[in-house]
Amino acid sequence: MYGASEARLGAAAAGTTGGFLVDTKVMSWEPGSHTKARILAEIDASLAALRIDRINVEYLHVPDRTVPFREACEAMHEAHRAGKIAAWGLSNYTADEVERIAGICEEEGWTKPSVYQGQYNPVVRGGEKELFPVLRKHGMAFYAYSPSTGGFFAGNFKEARKGGRWDTSVRTRSPFSFQPRFISGLFFFVFFRGLSFDLC
Numbered sequence: 710m711y712g713a714s715e716a717r718l719g720a721a722a723a724g725t726t727g728g729f730l731v732d733t734k735v736m737s738w739e740p741g742s743h744t745k746a747r748i749l750a751e752i753d754a755s756l757a758a759l760r761i762d763r764i765n766v767e768y769l770h771v772p773d774r775t776v777p778f779r780e781a782c783e784a785m786h787e788a789h790r791a792g793k794i795a796a797w798g799l800s801n802y803t804a805d806e807v808e809r810i811a812g813i814c815e816e817e818g819w820t821k822p823s824v825y826q827g828q829y830n831p832v833v834r835g836g837e838k839e840l841f842p843v844l845r846k847h848g849m850a851f852y853a854y855s856p857s858t859g860g861f862f863a864g865n866f867k868e869a870r871k872g873g874r875w876d877t878s879v880r881t882r883s884p885f886s887f888q889p890r891f892i893s894g895l896f897f898f899v900f901f902r903g904l905s906f907d908l909c
Contacts (some may be wrong), residue, residue: 715758722760730765734800743773748784752793760865766824771801778806779813786819798824799848804839811847822849829853832861 715733723729730881733755742748752767767788785797790794799807799822806826814821825844827836831852844851857873859865869875 719758719760725761728799731759731761732766733759733764734768737770737773740773741776743769743776743781743784743786745780745823748781749788752788756793756883760905763792766796766798766825768798768800768824769802771804772803778810779817782810782817783814785822789820796820796823797871798822798826798852800826800854804836804843807843807847807849810843811843811849821847824850824852826852826854828855830856830858831901832858846866847868880884 718729718731721727723731735751736742746771751805755764755767756762769785771784779837785794788794789797798871799810802810802825806824807822809819813819825840827840829836836851841851843849863879866875869877886908
């Protein structure tokens with residue numbers, strides 16, 4: 710969680726008297742989001758909004774390929790060394806990128822990412838071939854998002870919300886949209902795995 714959610718949790722004292730461990734993410738949508746200065750400033754802002762002294766896991770939400778990975782790794786290491794984050798993780802990076810980041814941290818003696826958050830469900834299983842072996846190699850835990858396939862099996866695609874992940878009029882490269890990569894995966898899942906259920 711991040712953004713307005715942090716302020717709401719902070720106001721509810723979820724991370725203090727509530728006794729919850731809080732994970733959050735570095736906003737990563739704009740080029741330049743992963744400069745050292747911006748990452749450290751965002752972590753400080755999250756701590757202030759959450760009203761806590763330490764974040765449990767801080768994620769780099771998506772790759773910022775306009776900034777060298779080394780700079781982001783150094784920022785996360787410094788935040789960890791300062792006690793501002795207990796651990797850090799990656800989300801939506803490729804297997805090759807995870808390998809590169811782990812290698813940078815090992816080379817520099819920096820704190821390595823210890824967890825990866827990625828999409829994984831009965832249809833989207835691409836991580837099994839390349840990503841999972843890299844995570845095992847580096848001792849990284851895997852936390853799945855969208856394990857129920859964005860509500861597909863509940864029929865959410867039948868009445869797609871305008872602008873939502875099932876709206877086929879929207880062409881997006883967001884990692885959180887299921888089309889078109891989801892549809893191609895679904896075709897394989899249904900017609901080559903021998904499953905039979907009503908899609909309409």
